[in-house]
Amino acid sequence: MSKTLTTRQEDYSQWYNDIVLKGGLADYSPVKGCMVIKPHGYALWEHMRDELDRQFKATGHQNAYFPLFIPKSFLSKEAAHVEGFAKECAVVTHYRLKNDPNGGGVIVDPDAKLEEELIVRPTSETIIWNTYKDWIQSYRDLPLLINQWANVVRWEMRTRLFLRTTEFLWQEGHTAHATKQEAIDETTKMLDVYAAFAEDYMALPVIKGVKTANERFAGAEDTYCIEAMMQDGKALQAGTSHFLGQNFAKAFDVQFRDKENKQDYVWATSWGVSTRLIGALVMAHSDDEGLVLPPKLAPLQVVIVPIYNKDAATTAKIDGIAADLMATLRKQNVRVKYDNDDNTRPGWKFAEYELKGVPVRIVLGARDIENNLVEVARRDTKEKTSIQLDTLADHTMHLLTDIQSNMFNKALKFREDNMHTVDTWEEFIKTLDEKSGFISAHWDGTSETEDKIKELSKATIRCIPLNNALEEGKCILTGNPSTQRVIFARAY
């Protein structure tokens, strides 16, 4: 397979697929809509997961694990929830195969039909709240702060690697609280954790906001989200945090005794991010040569490539410098590799590590080394610098920090350059078609208008930004009065 990627200019969508496949992040699978996450992609996910997990634990959450299967009847217990999830789920109906007596190979055994069908979890509110009923009796059992790392399945008709797959990996937090305010505080606290993670680790600026009723999670009273801008100007929802009110507590009859010995239903939240974040990372930062990964998440942060001459003493000297440098960097927890594999040439290696998005490449060339010089290349800007050997380790550490912040600043500038404020329908359509990006505009607050705008423009309301300034205005479509602007965009 050729390593050459389709360019973003040529075909953004094909560029994305190329980079995911050729960059070693994922592969298609024989199961419709499911993907194989390859080692490079999985290593990226591990770094994301480990950091998020650390932050969840630092905010008082514990991990647990609930069953993959949900009895069909559970889904129906929350009216909005079943509407949202019953239409796209994998249903287990039998528990055995057998040999076809007519010689047709292995068939489903009709005698092994389940009494009640099981749904492969699309999300776990129902099975978890059914369990919480046994775990919560008194205010002393609250808050209950639990997270689960798991696979979930939603039977999507149109899939895209990482962005929308039938099966995906995610975490889902499910918390239970004694008061409404405490649950709302938890919802926004976890939104803040997601936003900080996106910005500090993924180098991805996000807008925090709340979804309109149309875009709310099925069963939530409020859905908070973080929205990021991709390089084609489209929006990508990078994480959601839901205030569930008492909906699931009522559906599963989860009540508690408060300090005054009164019974009340428990207040709930749920929140999640998924392997979709890998898609966001690719779309936000990568270029026509391959992946560009933020140092804090890159599986490999620094690669050292030797260019030997035929002199054994020089080879030994280069290997020695590499060993010293690796030891120094590893002490500072840098993920570094020395690639002195004889079977591939330096040029091939350069292209390969560029494709894989390794942030810093250090070349130890026989000629440079004689002058105590080393070539250091940064992946984000592709700048190459000649560095004095004795400052190499410090320079590398500095570069890793600089790349991380440069990637964020570049993405932020891109978002600011593509954030448009419009006041009329004509301007709105023209901006969407000619400039793309996010559009701040007035909307009359009704679901009908939102549906109509989506139908006409393919743009949706991404969110009502938190701490939005109030501003009198007129809806771009209906001209009806509006009190604040919302963010519209075409989205993934």
Next chain:
Amino acid sequence: MSKTLTTRQEDYSQWYNDIVLKGGLADYSPVKGCMVIKPHGYALWEHMRDELDRQFKATGHQNAYFPLFIPKSFLSKEAAHVEGFAKECAVVTHYRLKNDPNGGGVIVDPDAKLEEELIVRPTSETIIWNTYKDWIQSYRDLPLLINQWANVVRWEMRTRLFLRTTEFLWQEGHTAHATKQEAIDETTKMLDVYAAFAEDYMALPVIKGVKTANERFAGAEDTYCIEAMMQDGKALQAGTSHFLGQNFAKAFDVQFRDKENKQDYVWATSWGVSTRLIGALVMAHSDDEGLVLPPKLAPLQVVIVPIYNKDAATTAKIDGIAADLMATLRKQNVRVKYDNDDNTRPGWKFAEYELKGVPVRIVLGARDIENNLVEVARRDTKEKTSIQLDTLADHTMHLLTDIQSNMFNKALKFREDNMHTVDTWEEFIKTLDEKSGFISAHWDGTSETEDKIKELSKATIRCIPLNNALEEGKCILTGNPSTQRVIFARAY
């Protein structure tokens, strides 16, 4: 729910269930045979997983993730494999629910039937080798050393928390090699990793061996295993490593070009351990008061409990000592907690931490502190010692090491005391019934005899120990000649 456990003497099986449920490791779920892994149980699993993952990576393996679903036809491609796994699998036949037009709630939509049914993976050889076909062309692509952490489903009729559940968590390594010898070496290397992990981390002595043909993994040429003895003398298989020969490569047509440019089928291994290990840990070490956890895996290693008097200065002094001790221990990566919760009394806390298996409990009592003394209790032997305050941190570190090795030695002695060598059928049955434990005996090497022994005694051949001494003898059942002893036991 009462905290009192059934004793091992009264009912070993009920004791085990009590300890899993009341010790906060797991809970039953509404889905037949599936369990909820509670935070304490999941934290234990995280420590096991993290250490195993570290060892897999140190031996050159990378993680990846393959689809949950396997097309039905894939299972049939390896003849032994389908026989082994088709009889107990969850089958997805539909991808949508809908509202019953006759008002019967939500029903399976008959129009959403899959063309080919999907099996929820019971193990992933088939989907992985189907993928390897695309990844392997040349000897340069080998060895391919991949591991996956995942959930799997086997439709078990009789389930036990952790030991045998319909869904369980595990890791499955799947490697591909250019030569038979390299694959065999990988199989035994990973068996060694498992054995070292069981002994060094779980404090669980294991016997490494190879399974007889009857007990082999469906599709393997050889199955290696580690077998551990539980406190009731029964055996528990704690991990397996399979040499798969070229079976799956042939089934999925995975060939490679070797250095001489010849085509050959790839050689394979697979190996796995699961959440079953948590069951082994409980059954091997715990007692009638609750869990006894090895320090290296215990989610909480040290708990500090204050006993205040009414004097504020003393309270401040105790809190200060606790803070200092925690800081010192945490610097040495000890997982420590100060439980100064006012709502529960010291006696209740002692019982709770005993039940949860915390290895070391430190009591800072107002009266003792005046004399610079502290009470330190170890969970394994229940010894309490009065320790001078200035040696407390050192003593605690020493104790953690000592508990780890003491638990191993105790389990080893128990196994040695319950390892019996017998030469006749009468002795064999008498030993099984009266003493339980492992029995080293001669067997004529045939599957028929093995089946017959199982039928008559409920004991199976756990393994043929590696590096077994050759010894002429006669089969305990048939009297036919035998060249070595094998290990029999009743097993979980």
